[in-house]
Structure formats: C-alpha cells, structure tokens
Amino acid sequence: MSAPTSTAVRPLRIGSLVSATPVVLAPMAGITNTAYRQLCREQGEGFYVSEMITSRALVERTPETMRLISFTPAERPRSLQLYGVDPLTVSKAVEMIVAEDLADHVDLNFGCPVPKVTRKGGGSALPWKADLFRDIVRGAVTTASRGGIPVTVKMRKGIDDDHLTYLQAGRTAEQEGVAAVALHGRTASQHYSGHADWEAIARLRDTVTSIPVLGNGDIWSAEDALDMVQRTGVDGVVVGRGCLGRPWLFADLEAGFAGRPERVRPGLRQVTQVLRRHAELLCEFYEDELRGCRDIRKHISWYFKGYAVGGDMRARLGLVDTLEALDELIADLDLDQPYPGAAAEGSRGRAGSPQARVALPEGWLDSQELTGAAAEMIRQAELSVSGG
Numbered sequence: 001m002s003a004p005t006s007t008a009v010r011p012l013r014i015g016s017l018v019s020a021t022p023v024v025l026a027p028m029a030g031i032t033n034t035a036y037r038q039l040c041r042e043q044g045e046g047f048y049v050s051e052m053i054t055s056r057a058l059v060e061r062t063p064e065t066m067r068l069i070s071f072t073p074a075e076r077p078r079s080l081q082l083y084g085v086d087p088l089t090v091s092k093a094v095e096m097i098v099a100e101d102l103a104d105h106v107d108l109n110f111g112c113p114v115p116k117v118t119r120k121g122g123g124s125a126l127p128w129k130a131d132l133f134r135d136i137v138r139g140a141v142t143t144a145s146r147g148g149i150p151v152t153v154k155m156r157k158g159i160d161d162d163h164l165t166y167l168q169a170g171r172t173a174e175q176e177g178v179a180a181v182a183l184h185g186r187t188a189s190q191h192y193s194g195h196a197d198w199e200a201i202a203r204l205r206d207t208v209t210s211i212p213v214l215g216n217g218d219i220w221s222a223e224d225a226l227d228m229v230q231r232t233g234v235d236g237v238v239v240g241r242g243c244l245g246r247p248w249l250f251a252d253l254e255a256g257f258a259g260r261p262e263r264v265r266p267g268l269r270q271v272t273q274v275l276r277r278h279a280e281l282l283c284e285f286y287e288d289e290l291r292g293c294r295d296i297r298k299h300i301s302w303y304f305k306g307y308a309v310g311g312d313m314r315a316r317l318g319l320v321d322t323l324e325a326l327d328e329l330i331a332d333l334d335l336d337q338p339y340p341g342a343a344a345e346g347s348r349g350r351a352g353s354p355q356a357r358v359a360l361p362e363g364w365l366d367s368q369e370l371t372g373a374a375a376e377m378i379r380q381a382e383l384s385v386s387g388g
C-alpha cells in the first residue's frame, strides 16, 4: 500500500474517554488478557480491549471469567468486551459492571464468526435480526449510562454478501446512543480470508455521521493505519493480528499518527526480552508458571517471524514449561541478529479459507425479525464460557 502524504489526526473520543492516538487494540480471545494488554499499552496511548467476556458467564461469576475481567491498577481506561445474545442477560452483565465498577468502557461483540457462536445466532449472525440487535444495544446503553460508561459496537459487514447488515446496524447503534462503531471489513462467511473491504468502512463512515467510526482489518503497520484513515475518513483504527508477537507496533502507531518517522525495528535480543517479559506477565496473570509458559508457546512463532531461528529451536521453544527453561533456550540463540526487514512484517495470525456456509440457527435468514421459536432459542442460547 502506498504511503499517505498527509493525514489530519484528531484524538479519538469514546464518550468522555479520550486517546490522543486514535488506536484500539482489537479484542482477541486467548490473546488480549491483562498480560498482553499491559505489554501493548506500555508502547503507546490507545484503548486496549479485553478478550470477549460472555455475559452469562460474567453474571454467573465463573472463576475463569472473573480472571479474564481483571485489570491492573495502571490500566486506564479499562475496556471490556461483552458477548451476548439475550438482551436481558447482556443488560444484567452491564448492570454488574456498573454496580461493581468493573470497567470504564463496554464494547459489544457482533463480529465473531466462529460456528459455535453463529450457530446460536450470536456474534456476526446477530445484527441480521434487526430488532434483537436494537434491543441488546438499547439495554446495554441505557444500563451503562447510569454509570457514565460509554458503549461501543464492533461488527462485521454481515453474514455473507447477500446478507449485509453493517449499514443498518450502524444507523441503529447511532440512534440508540452508542459512543462509537467499529467495522471489520469482512463478512462472517469470509472468516479471515481475502482482504478487508476498506470501501465498506468508508461507506459506514458516510452513513454514521454523529459518532466516531473505527476501521478494522488488515492493518500490519503504522503506514497501513494512516492509509486507512486517509482512504476511509475513519476516526480511528482497530488493530488485531498485526500486533501479534509485535506489541511495539503500538509505538509505531503512536509515532505515525503524531507524524514522526521513527519505527521500532528490534534485533533478536530485544525481541527475546519482550517475549520473556510477556511469559513472566502470563505466569503472574495465571498465578501458575506452567500455565503461563503453556500460553506463551502460541506466541513464539509470531515473535520470531522473519528471524533466523531454526525449526528445532522453535519446536523446543514450543514445549517450554518453565521460565528457567525459556531463559536457557533464549541464551542459545544468536541474539546479535539485526532486524530482518520485510520478512518480519506483513500479515500474521489467522488467515484460512472462507466458510462455504455460515452455521446459523434453523430458518435464521428467513426473516430479519425474531419470531417466536427463535426468540425462545435465543433465551437459552447464552454461552457460559468466556474467550476462545
């Protein structure tokens, strides 16, 4: 993508919360926990969103969910993403957040394409039921307003190209008092394949005019972020996979949006220092060294993308079970390797192929209204597990 010539950057306002750098760390299940958010936030200003928290699991206070909603005292503002399909349950979850002062900002997930979610009418399947979408958003905004907490909506373009929902959902969200809407420029059926449609993001920006619109999808560098703002007119960007194994991307984004040219280009020694710290923070987060070490394993290939770290070494790192073992393996690397350039950049994380058919409740596409049987199904469809 070509580098933009100039971009007028304004602070991003979400309700009364302001970030001079208009950047949001995308919620990512299994990734954006307290440990990772802390690592990213140290790099630059922005909104750093938790992984998705299931409304029902929050209301039921499952131990894993209570861990997932933890924020360190330094983490401000606290952005928590909620997932839910039943307006009453989502409202109850927001009520708990307000009453117990659990977050400063609530983001609603209408973008998840995972079959276990869409099969129940949730995530990216939900905005198709226009009245259900409105009820959930209305309930969340009304309840959150009692605590002065802004609510944002994160969504995809729709279920597939024949069932697009984003413009209608964007207008509804705006009418119902949402503080900002974010669009991932893919349909559920695309999953993570192909390219994000930035033209759709521009169309949403033209449609929703009174609140910030955030663009999401395929931002791999500060240059991509500036390019998206310039091409689409969005008020901010949401960055997911681009920062995997690269929390310093947030320093690049801050510099880029401030018009500064410097970018973080770490040699392998610096990369391993961040990786080591990430592992340590995960061990603290889980209060369990083995669990923290198991969790860091999935980040290893992202951290080492483009660096000369052999397959055997990567395999051994992929089995690491103590911080001491991690240190020993790191000590065996050629730590003087410089930044490898393009090989460390570009796409990373999930890609995959499109889904031939999005898993949906029976008859879901027949009507945009929630009819009797589907309404009953929805009441029983709340998942009880957060994340993943």
Ligand SMILES: Cc1cc2nc3c(=O)[nH]c(=O)nc-3n(C[C@H](O)[C@H](O)[C@H](O)COP(=O)(O)O)c2cc1C
Pocket: 026, 027, 028, 029, 030, 031, 051, 052, 081, 109, 110, 111, 112, 154, 184, 216, 217, 218, 219, 238, 239, 240, 241, 242, 349, 350, 387
């Ligand atoms: C591992 C992974 C987990 C994700 N989990 C969530 C989630 O919990 N909630 C959500 O709204 N989106 C989730 N997403 C989607 C991202 O927030 C984002 O919309 C998507 O990755 C596109 O942005 P990107 O191209 O910058 O990665 C997830 C994506 C990935 C790769």
